[in-house]
Amino acid sequence: MSNFKRYDFSGKVALVTGSSSNGIGAAIALQLAQYGAQVVITGRNAANLNKVAQKIKDASGSTPLEVVGDLLDDSFAPKLVQSAIDKFGRIDVLVNNAGFGDTDMSLSSENLMEGYDKVMGLNLKSAIRMTQLCVPHLEKGKGFSNIINISSIAAIRPYVLVYSCSKAALDMCTRCSASELGVKGIRVNSINPGPIWTDFGRSVGNDRFFHDLEHIVKAKSPLGRIGDPEEIANLASFLASDLAANITGSIFVSDGGMLVESMGK
Template sequence: MGALSGKTALVTGGSRGIGRAISERLGKDGARIGVHYGRDEAAAKETVAAIEAAGGQAFTVRAELGVPGDAEALWTAFDAQADGLDILVNNAGINKAVDGTLKRIATVTEEDYDQLFAVNTKAPFFVTQLGLSRLRDGGRIINTSTGLTHGAAKPELIAYAMTKGALDVFTRTLAKDLGPRGITVNAVAPGATDTDMNAAWLRGEGSQAARAATGAISPLGRVADATDIGDIMAFLASNDSRWVTGQWIDATGGALL
């Protein structure tokens, strides 16, 4: 039996990148995984297939985040396939403006700002709010933050970092609120990670210098793989983390030292 056998987990943004690594690792540990996605159904089905091929159980949950009624739609889709929840991972997020670019304060529009906060901050707030009636006592809530909220400031990611700063406050406050139910709430903060989102500058032509420079920031001398983050999430989802709550977990590979 795995450490999470008999548990049910929901991973938002669980079909790609870090979310997929989280979904696969929790599935490997025995949890039945709700793999949430917004638009890429093929990726979600691939993640489910990978979990099942490894002997686990999973199902897809479709709901676009950042739009009116997103939390209600997500839980309606979840409830059709599961009865109750043990682990909620608020992982879904975006870091670019509406036009797909990174912007400094001078060029961030109200539309950019509103979309970033709608997906990264408002959605996890209300997904969690509506999920609390489904989350069993002793459960786990894990939020994906970023090293940018505690590390070197990046002007081109100002609005994104602000959304995650709010999520960090949400994490600490919710941990105190839900402690009497035995529910722990923590945030995991990755640094630069080798995922599809970062493929253009970490994997593309001429990316060797950028990859080497990024890896050199960590004392471990490499760029993070999505599985590095998924494994940390698995610890926080397990009973081994029962005395850890309200924490911001540095998952940058020591890049902030």
């Protein structure tokens, strides 16, 4: 990143869920820290979380707060928010990035309803709960505070039954939350990525996930490429900044054109 700062988050605190792996959450936390924010990172794997923390410290000079836990545990979200307040005294930006998907979850799956509880619990319920818990702190930001939900183009185009349903519901959560929280000076927006180089494949037990997906992307995407987490972080930094002060309730797609496909291939 160049020395030219497009954004200044000095004195602000950002809480990013699902930030313990090599993916979108970690990239957003890193970039916000580079722009001056104090960041709270969280995930289930303490070792991975510590690696992300060290990367943030090396790149920004600030030390993030690491909070290990599972958002599927109902007792963890209040602990996470309170830990952020105890450490930094405020929360200005909430990024609901924690998510899970199962590429083998269809109507014929024997464990469909068990998977439904897990996917909806993490992708939707935890985002709603984190939003609810953070609102009393966000509304103290006097118009700066905002929430960014990390959704997916699967919310717009059918992909896998339960995963797509969870992300479509998250998009509606974004709109409803924006409508309700605007009077409190809190903006709420969604970023809906297409294929991004992350550890998602390994998280769903498919090490060949992106290898298998790459030829599809090259064939159907107008740009013919899988995106990088940093590109999603670029959009998140803009939405979290006061340059986006007039934007709320919006769904931003970053997919290389996957939704429109390519007419030239």
